[in-house]
Amino acid sequence: MAEETVGTGLEEPAYLTGVVDLLGALAHGELSAFERLAEDAVSAPTLRDKAELAAMAAAEFGHFARLRDHLGSLGVDPYAAMEPFHATFDNFHAHTAPADWPESLVKAYVGDGLAADFYREVAAYLDPGTRELILATLADTGHSEFVVSRVREIIAEQPAVGGRLALWGRRLVGEALSQAQVVVAERDALSSLLAGGVDRPGMDLASIGRMFARLTENHAGRMARLGLSP
Amino acid sequence: MAEETVGTGLEEPAYLTGVVDLLGALAHGELSAFERLAEDAVSAPTLRDKAELAAMAAAEFGHFARLRDHLGSLGVDPYAAMEPFHATFDNFHAHTAPADWPESLVKAYVGDGLAADFYREVAAYLDPGTRELILATLADTGHSEFVVSRVREIIAEQPAVGGRLALWGRRLVGEALSQAQVVVAERDALSSLLAGGVDRPGMDLASIGRMFARLTENHAGRMARLGLSP
Numbered sequence: 001m002a003e004e005t006v007g008t009g010l011e012e013p014a015y016l017t018g019v020v021d022l023l024g025a026l027a028h029g030e031l032s033a034f035e036r037l038a039e040d041a042v043s044a045p046t047l048r049d050k051a052e053l054a055a056m057a058a059a060e061f062g063h064f065a066r067l068r069d070h071l072g073s074l075g076v077d078p079y080a081a082m083e084p085f086h087a088t089f090d091n092f093h094a095h096t097a098p099a100d101w102p103e104s105l106v107k108a109y110v111g112d113g114l115a116a117d118f119y120r121e122v123a124a125y126l127d128p129g130t131r132e133l134i135l136a137t138l139a140d141t142g143h144s145e146f147v148v149s150r151v152r153e154i155i156a157e158q159p160a161v162g163g164r165l166a167l168w169g170r171r172l173v174g175e176a177l178s179q180a181q182v183v184v185a186e187r188d189a190l191s192s193l194l195a196g197g198v199d200r201p202g203m204d205l206a207s208i209g210r211m212f213a214r215l216t217e218n219h220a221g222r223m224a225r226l227g228l229s230p
Numbered sequence: 231m232a233e234e235t236v237g238t239g240l241e242e243p244a245y246l247t248g249v250v251d252l253l254g255a256l257a258h259g260e261l262s263a264f265e266r267l268a269e270d271a272v273s274a275p276t277l278r279d280k281a282e283l284a285a286m287a288a289a290e291f292g293h294f295a296r297l298r299d300h301l302g303s304l305g306v307d308p309y310a311a312m313e314p315f316h317a318t319f320d321n322f323h324a325h326t327a328p329a330d331w332p333e334s335l336v337k338a339y340v341g342d343g344l345a346a347d348f349y350r351e352v353a354a355y356l357d358p359g360t361r362e363l364i365l366a367t368l369a370d371t372g373h374s375e376f377v378v379s380r381v382r383e384i385i386a387e388q389p390a391v392g393g394r395l396a397l398w399g400r401r402l403v404g405e406a407l408s409q410a411q412v413v414v415a416e417r418d419a420l421s422s423l424l425a426g427g428v429d430r431p432g433m434d435l436a437s438i439g440r441m442f443a444r445l446t447e448n449h450a451g452r453m454a455r456l457g458l459s460p
Contacts, residue, residue, distance in 0.1 A: 031277070034284055038268030047261070047309040047316075051298065054264055058291040061284050068281065079277040086277075 009127040009200065018193025019130055020074065023067055024081030025183065026119055030064035032089040040104035052146045056108055063137045070133055084187065092179045096172055102154050106165050106226065109147040110172050113222045114215065121211050122194065125202060151226045166228040173219055239357040239430065248423025249360055253301055254311030255413065256349055260294035262319040263342065270334035282376045286338055293367045300363055314417065322409045326402055332384050336395050336456065339377040340402050343452045344445065351441050352424065355432060381456045396458040403449055
């Protein structure tokens, strides 16, 4: 066992396995987000737009590198920890490939926000060290303002686009929840982590319900900030 | 005129225009490199390979951000300064799209090395502030080792690939020189910058010849490190 795990709850094998699964999923999500944002930057209409999306991609890479190094410090091969989530993120991105630049912007904002909310919810049930790592990883990188103002500009110029983007936002959430559900169903270590243990609180059905209510509410808030009906 | 330009030579309009052109070209090159490396990361055979190429892309973005902010501090719109070089980098990348992962690796290493050498040569003729900015931007980000060992592994496993990659390296240099030549021919400010001024040394034909000799020699050294004939 690596030095860092002593006295943090991580010395319990089942808990450690769950945390490694969670961080592996998060790391894979960040690396996938880097890839897709960089890909979307290609379709940016101006150099400035391209640079802004590239900045978001580079920030996601920074998050990934931090999670990867932390997994390494737990004595784990980070790439092996990420591997089980390959299909999940591939499927998510295959089902939510933006058709154009406005869809790329909405996906960057809504997808990032939803993922961050979800991981923050889960972090509340973890040991302080892991929680702080996750919260630091998810810290806002300050690019949201750019996306919000660009989407609002686009809708002001072409009001019809607003309706399509509102549907797009709903599709993104639906796909994200459906993939999250597959992951929890398939990964025992992860569902055990969320369920808690004898001396560790977890989520029961009622708290899962409240979590989904909060996620949905925050999503609606983000759509409203973009000027879209939720 | 911005505060930063006083007493650096940048108060001479022709010199400032040339420096802005050079930094605009460099900034565009870094942003294009980010895009292409991120694109190439998609075809990486393993998550580890993907992460290594993504790290190189993120480093290029960091360089770009630094140049963009410096152009801003000169009182210049960085995106306007970059715009004239759009076609050059588009053409270069369109003519050198890697057919597979080994070609991506060689392009990352050879292209990055050649560009860095060229900008270092030019930096020698500039005011100290601009020179230091360029040298800091080009500082090795420590990812070369990864590319070298991966390319050597690939050639050891499939010796036939070595011949194809050697040709590929030659094509990359040819395209880079041909694009560089178009830029210098089209951008008067840039060619004046390189030619020097009354109180500022520049490149004459002999020094241009020596520069090309050094660029070619360094390129051959890089090919040798990859295990490829130059």
